[in-house]
Structure formats: structure tokens, C-alpha cells
Amino acid sequence: GQQLNQSPQSMFIQEGEDVSMNCTSSSIFNTWLWYKQDPGEGPVLLIALYKAGELTSNGRLTAQFGITRKDSFLNISASIPSDVGIYFCAGRLIGGNQFYFGTGTSLTVIP
Amino acid sequence: EPEVTQTPSHQVTQMGQEVILRCVPISNHLYFYWYRQILGQKVEFLVSFYNNEISEKSEIFDDQFSVERPDGSNFTLKIRSTKLEDSAMYFCASSQTTVVETQYFGPGTRLLVL
Numbered sequence: 001g002q003q004l005n006q007s008p009q010s011m012f013i014q015e016g017e018d019v020s021m022n023c024t025s026s027s028i029f030n031t032w033l034w035y036k037q038d039p040g041e042g043p044v045l046l047i048a049l050y051k052a053g054e055l056t057s058n059g060r061l062t063a064q065f066g067i068t069r070k071d072s073f074l075n076i077s078a079s080i081p082s083d084v085g086i087y088f089c090a091g092r093l094i095g096g097n098q099f100y101f102g103t104g105t106s107l108t109v110i111p
Numbered sequence: 112e113p114e115v116t117q118t119p120s121h122q123v124t125q126m127g128q129e130v131i132l133r134c135v136p137i138s139n140h141l142y143f144y145w146y147r148q149i150l151g152q153k154v155e156f157l158v159s160f161y162n163n164e165i166s167e168k169s170e171i172f173d174d175q176f177s178v179e180r181p182d183g184s185n186f187t188l189k190i191r192s193t194k195l196e197d198s199a200m201y202f203c204a205s206s207q208t209t210v211v212e213t214q215y216f217g218p219g220t221r222l223l224v225l
Binding site: 004035037040041042043044045088090097098099100101102103104 | 115152153154155156159166167169202204209214216217218219
């Protein structure tokens with residue numbers, strides 16, 4: 001299957017700090033998604049991206065679809081304790097239907 | 112807000128036994144999915160289902176797995192003869208269309224095979 005690498009693997013930050021994480025692949029994707037997963041729960045969609053270069057915001061979250069179509073990043077501004085969780089990227093190949101998930105970034109926010 | 116539900120929340124079974132994981136998708140959704148997440152690892156696509164048939168499946172979804180929509184509300188995943196490596200969290204998801212932003216995940220069933 002496709003390998004989507006996320007970095008960093010984990011982050012420990014102070015409340016109020018900004019966060020940046022990214023997702024890279026060796027393949028070209030036509031859709032990128034970012035999900036957040038809380039412990040014991042299913043992933044919840046945060047942002048969906050459909051065009052190379054697209055920059056989309058959802059509250060304090062901003063995500064961009066890389067120009068090469070092989071990467072995407074997610075920024076969280078002014079982090080709060082409830083931002084704690086695991087963030088997954090997911091991508092869909094051109095012509096495909098299934099989504100491949102990244103390895104995840106675990107975020108811990110210290111009050 | 113409508114939600115996807117899954118039962119049981121936890122299941123422990125012996126290797127070689129059959130298990131059926133149940134999901135109730137959101138009522139007006141037409142597309143259904145199963146995903147697997149081994150502890151500490153990424154979410155992996157298993158299968159998608161539409162119009163009473165499998166529309167896509169991954170290499171993980173071998174002959175040991177099957178899906179069914181036995182009635183108008185349930186969507187099930189059956190593992191015929193469980194193996195130790197089937198231990199994972201299994202998520203059901205549903206969407207109204209194939210546009211992914213409408214895909215909602217259930218809370219998952221944690222399966223432990225001993």
C-alpha cells in the first residue's frame with residue numbers, strides 16, 4: 001500500500017503556541033484530508049483539500065495542498081488543551097477511491 | 112446530530128473463532144466503509160460498500176473477511192476464522208455520497224484475539 005509519512009511523530013507544546021505538522025508521500029494525490037482522533041474514538045474530519053496549492057482554514061486550523069501534490073501541511077494556531085490527540089493525514093490517488101492514512105502525529109498541549 | 116454506532120465496543124475471542132462486528136450507519140447514507148487500526152498504528156482501509164455490493168477493497172480484505180447489509184439499518188463485518196494479527200480497532204464509516212467530507216466514523220470496536 002501507499003506510504004504517507006507524517007512528521008513530527010509526536011509534539012509536546014505549551015498552551016498558546018502554534019503547531020505545524022506535515023505529511024509527505026512519494027505518490028501524487030488528488031485529495032488530501034486531515035483528521036483528528038481522540039483516544040478510544042473514531043477519526044473526525046478537520047479539513048479537506050482538493051487542488052494543488054489550495055489553502056483552507058477551519059477556525060484555528062489551516063491546511064495546504066502542496067504544489068507537487070505529494071505533500072500537505074496542517075497548522076494549528078494558539079493551541080488549547082482540547083487540541084490534544086492524534087492527527088492523521090489521508091490521501092487519495094488520482095483515479096482511485098480509497099484513502100491511505102498517514103502514520104499520525106501525536107500532539108500533547110501542556111496547560 | 113446523527114451518528115454512526117457500533118457494537119460491541121469491545122470483543123475478546125479465541126483464535127479460529129468467527130466474529131461479527133456490527134454497525135448502524137447514519138440513516139440516509141448510502142455508502143459504507145470498514146477501516147482497521149492496529150494499536151498505535153495508522154488507520155487502514157478495508158472495504159467500501161454501495162448498493163448491496165463491495166465497490167472497493169484493499170489487499171487486507173482477503174477471503175476471511177466478508178461484509179453484509181442484512182437489513183435496512185445494519186452493516187456487518189464478519190471475520191471467519193480470526194488470527195492473532197486481526198486484533199485491532201475496527202471502525203465503520205458511512206457517507207451520503209462518495210464525497211469524503213460527508214464520511215462519518217463510528218466509535219470503533221476493539222477486537223482482541225487470544
